[in-house]
Amino acid sequence: MMTFSEKLRRTKLWIFDADDTLWESGLYFRRAEEDFTSLMHSLGFDPEEVRGEIHRRDIERLEITGYGARPYMDTLRSILNDRVDSITPYMVDSLDYISASLLNHPLVLLPGVLDSLAALFSYGKRMIVYTMGEQDHQKDKFDRSGISGYFEQCTVVPVKTRDTMRELLAASEVAPENACMIGNSLRSDINPAIGCGVNALHIKRPITWQAEHIDFDTPELVTTVTGLPDILQLAGLS
Ligand SMILES: [Mg+2]
Structure with a gap:
């Protein structure tokens, strides 16, 4: 059987996840969550209970809205609306901020x-x-990142699945075994890629979103590293 380093060496297409793989993202969702639970605390609600509800509703809505900052804000807004009868300008402004x-x-x-x-x-x-996420928000981050010049393209999908991965490979005219998916999420990056026969490199990050806490489908096929520099070493390029 081919080693992972050998697979990496013959990789023709390197597919990178962006949020929490190339740049910080979960940290800012975590901050929004902290701000919101503090707001709710100021209105007399138990912050830990509110936090639990955010995570529950977030997982529920994923199937319907996909991932993204705006759907996440909708979750927060709906929690406020359900719990508070008369919304005041203070609450509206806080949510807007x-x-x-x-x-x-x-x-x-x-x-x-x-x-x-x-x-x-x-x-x-x-x-x-x-x-994955919303087209305009993700493209805006890509444009601001300063690294867009290294990439052939930036593809944004509402939710990553095996089907969206297959479409990506077909559009790029690359066979699955000649591609490698690099990402921090088991649910969105690693499992769908492996399911399509694409090699997968898992980047382990300290902050992982609640909805992403699942297991590898096939741990024996996944290599985990802590950052991008490890990839170069694995591929024998450093
Ligand atoms: Mg990610």
Whole structure:
């Protein structure tokens, strides 16, 4: 059987997740959650109970709305509306501020990302960004990232599935075994990729969103690293 390093060496298409793989994202959702639970606390609600409800509703709505900052804000808004009879300007303004900081959060690359991408690019690797959420919000972050020049394209889908992965491969004219998916999410990046016969590299991040807490379908097929620089080493490029 081929080792993972050998698989990486023959990889023709490098498919990168963006949020929490290339740049910080979960951190800003976590901050929005903190701000919202504090707001609810100020209105007399138990913050831990509110937190639990956010996570529950978030998982429920995923099937319907897909991922994204605006659907997330809708979850927060609906919790407020359900619990408070008369909404005051203070509450409306607070939610607006939370929403604005989430949608316009700073674009901060993760450690080693810049150098690793530059190196892969210098070796002539074909790279694309494959992310989920809302088209305009994700594209805006891609444009602000300063790394867009390294990628052939940025594809945004509402939810990542095996089908969206197959479409991506077909559009890129690459066989599954010649592609590698690199991402932090088991549910969205790793399991669908493996399910299509694509090699997968899991980036382990300290903050993982509640809805993403699931297991590997096939742990024996997945290699886990802590950051992009490890990939170069695995691929024998550093
Ligand atoms: Mg991610």
